[in-house]
Amino acid sequence: MTPAQSLLRKATGLNLSKPVVERAIKHRMEHNAVSDPDAYLRQMTPAEMTALVELVVVPESWFYRDPQAFVAMSEFVRPRLAANSERRLRILSIPCAGGEEPYTIAMVLTDAGIPSRNFMVDALDISPACVARAKSGIYGHNAFRAQNMAFRDRHFSSDGDGDYRVNDDIRKQVRFAQGNLLEFDLAARTGYYDVVFCRNLLIYFDKPTTKAAIAKLRALLADDGQLFAGYAEVPSFCSHGFTPLSHSQAFGLMKETAPPTKPVLKPAHAPRVVAKPVPPLAARSIASPPSLPPSPPPAPRAPTAAPALDLLAEARRLADLSDIKAAEKHCRDHLAQQPESAEAYFILGLLNELNQQPKMAEDYWKRCIYLQPDHYQALCHLALLAEANNDASGAAALKARAARIYQRQQAS
Structure with a gap:
C-alpha cells in the first residue's frame, strides 16, 4: 500500500x-x-x-432506490406507533450521499400517514459537498429513476429549468451532518435508532474496517431495531452478529439473539459464515448448503478413513485454530472423495484469501460457482475481488448475478 x-x-x-x-x-x-x-x-x-x-468518494444514489427496503421499513414502524402514538421514531441514513435516501424515508413515512412529530431522520456523509447538496434539496433528472413518479408531484416543486426542490415539510424531517461512521461518537447514541440504512458502504472496506463499521452500526441500532444493507453486504452482516429478515428483496437484518448451534469457519481475518437456519442466500452455511439436496451416503471404505462430511467439519475446526495448512488438507481429502463439492472449493477460497493469495482464492471461488452457479457468497466474494482489481464492469456483472439469485431464492 x-x-x-x-x-x-x-x-x-x-x-x-x-x-x-x-x-x-x-x-x-x-x-x-x-x-x-x-x-x-x-x-x-x-x-x-x-x-x-x-x-x-462515489455518491451515486437516486430516490426510491431498492424500494422494497422502504416498504419493509414502513411495515416495521407501524406496529411501534400503534402501540405508542407518542413515540418518536429515530432513523439513521449513513452514508446519505446527496440526500436521496433520507428524503425518500421521510416521504415514505409521510405517505404512510405517520405524523411529522413521530419521526426524525438523521443523515450523515463523509463528504461535505454531498451534505451541502442534500441540504439544498435541489435535484436534477438523474435523481428520479423510479417507475412511478407520483411522489415527485406530491413532494417537490419545479424551478422551471428542469430541477426540482424538496418541499419544506419533508426537508424539516431530515437533519444532515458531515461525519464518518468509524468516528461516530456512541456516548449518547447507543441503541438510539429504531431503523438504520447503511447500504453499499461496506463493499469499499477491507475486512478489519468492515468489522469495525458493523460494530458501530450494531451499537447504534436498538436491540429490536432493523438495519437495511446492500445485497452484497448481507453476508458480512450475518458474519458479525446479524440475521436476515424474510422480507423479499429488502436486504434487511436484525441483531442476532441466539448463539450459533454448530461450529463455524472463523479464521483470524476472514469472514465467517454462520451455520444456522437462515434464508438460503443471505448467510450460506458451510456445514450443509440449504439449496442443495442432502448428500448421498458415502461409499463403503476402510474403517480408518474419516467420513466425507467429517472432513469439512474438521477443516472448519482447524481454521478456527488458524491451522490453515491442515484445514486445506482436509478440504482436499474431502474433494478426493467428492470431487464436485462446491462448498469445499468455497472454503479453500476463504483459506487462501486469509493467506493473502487472492488469485488462488479467485480460482477456487470460480470452481465453486461452476459447480454451484447459485452460490451467493462465492459470487459476492468474486465481485469484491473484481472491484479491488479495478474491474468495474466485471464487478457489476457479478453483483447483478448475485442479486438475481438472491431475489429468486427469496421469491421461492
Whole structure:
C-alpha cells in the first residue's frame, strides 16, 4: 500500500485502489501547482484532505432506490406507533450521499400517514459537498429513476429549468451532518435508532474496517431495531452478529439473539459464515448448503478413513485454530472423495484469501460457482475481488448475478 493510500484509508476507512488514489493526488497537485508527490503529502492540511476525499468518494444514489427496503421499513414502524402514538421514531441514513435516501424515508413515512412529530431522520456523509447538496434539496433528472413518479408531484416543486426542490415539510424531517461512521461518537447514541440504512458502504472496506463499521452500526441500532444493507453486504452482516429478515428483496437484518448451534469457519481475518437456519442466500452455511439436496451416503471404505462430511467439519475446526495448512488438507481429502463439492472449493477460497493469495482464492471461488452457479457468497466474494482489481464492469456483472439469485431464492 502506498503512503497516499494509507493516508486516505486512515481518513475515510475506504479500501481504495492505487489508480484511483493516484488520479486524485495528480488532480490536486495540478490544482495546487505542486510537482513533488511527497511534498504534497507532507503539506497536507484538513482543507486539502477534504478536497482530496471529494475526488475518491462515489455518491451515486437516486430516490426510491431498492424500494422494497422502504416498504419493509414502513411495515416495521407501524406496529411501534400503534402501540405508542407518542413515540418518536429515530432513523439513521449513513452514508446519505446527496440526500436521496433520507428524503425518500421521510416521504415514505409521510405517505404512510405517520405524523411529522413521530419521526426524525438523521443523515450523515463523509463528504461535505454531498451534505451541502442534500441540504439544498435541489435535484436534477438523474435523481428520479423510479417507475412511478407520483411522489415527485406530491413532494417537490419545479424551478422551471428542469430541477426540482424538496418541499419544506419533508426537508424539516431530515437533519444532515458531515461525519464518518468509524468516528461516530456512541456516548449518547447507543441503541438510539429504531431503523438504520447503511447500504453499499461496506463493499469499499477491507475486512478489519468492515468489522469495525458493523460494530458501530450494531451499537447504534436498538436491540429490536432493523438495519437495511446492500445485497452484497448481507453476508458480512450475518458474519458479525446479524440475521436476515424474510422480507423479499429488502436486504434487511436484525441483531442476532441466539448463539450459533454448530461450529463455524472463523479464521483470524476472514469472514465467517454462520451455520444456522437462515434464508438460503443471505448467510450460506458451510456445514450443509440449504439449496442443495442432502448428500448421498458415502461409499463403503476402510474403517480408518474419516467420513466425507467429517472432513469439512474438521477443516472448519482447524481454521478456527488458524491451522490453515491442515484445514486445506482436509478440504482436499474431502474433494478426493467428492470431487464436485462446491462448498469445499468455497472454503479453500476463504483459506487462501486469509493467506493473502487472492488469485488462488479467485480460482477456487470460480470452481465453486461452476459447480454451484447459485452460490451467493462465492459470487459476492468474486465481485469484491473484481472491484479491488479495478474491474468495474466485471464487478457489476457479478453483483447483478448475485442479486438475481438472491431475489429468486427469496421469491421461492
